[in-house]
Amino acid sequence: MRYPKVLSLALAAALLAAAPAHANRQQTTMLWAAMSAAERHWHAVPCGGQIAMGTAAALPGGARGFASWDPGPTNCRVTLQARYLRIASADPRATWPMFCYLITHEFGHLLGYGHSADPSDVMDPVFDLVNWSNTPSECWPMPRF
Numbered sequence: 001m002r003y004p005k006v007l008s009l010a011l012a013a014a015l016l017a018a019a020p021a022h023a024n025r026q027q028t029t030m031l032w033a034a035m036s037a038a039e040r041h042w043h044a045v046p047c048g049g050q051i052a053m054g055t056a057a058a059l060p061g062g063a064r065g066f067a068s069w070d071p072g073p074t075n076c077r078v079t080l081q082a083r084y085l086r087i088a089s090a091d092p093r094a095t096w097p098m099f100c101y102l103i104t105h106e107f108g109h110l111l112g113y114g115h116s117a118d119p120s121d122v123m124d125p126v127f128d129l130v131n132w133s134n135t136p137s138e139c140w141p142m143p144r145f
């Protein structure tokens with residue numbers, strides 16, 4: 001894994017809590033790169049960097065990701081659809097824009113942002129598969145996997 005040499009303390013804390021216990025190296029690399037992009041996008045790390053990442057077989061509405069903070073910002077969690085995480089890590093070059101969008105979107109929720117109807121906004125809940133218009137600019141250039 002190649003990690004940036006300079007880490008924010010908060011993001012380092014997030015990394016410690018980040019990878020689901022069963023995540024493989026490729027999944028951990030993708031999570032790290034997407035969290036770095038999300039931090040650059042929001043200029044913040046939610047929940048003081050204490051974010052538990054996990055997977056679930058199914059999420060409400062068939063979503064690929066879900067953010068929760070119950071009972072409060074000391075218990076932040078991002079849950080990814082397990083199947084999607086496997087698909088994304090199998091071919092990150094094909095799925096990176098959506099994966100990076102997804103993590104940035106969920107971190108946005110943890111920072112208090114709701115959904116946007118602007119199709120170029122990362123908080124638009126519908127990913128733009130055609131033009132990638134709501135893929136945050138911070139997701140580029142694509143990391144080397």
Ligand SMILES: [Zn+2]
Pocket residue numbers: 105109115125
């Ligand atoms: Zn959302």
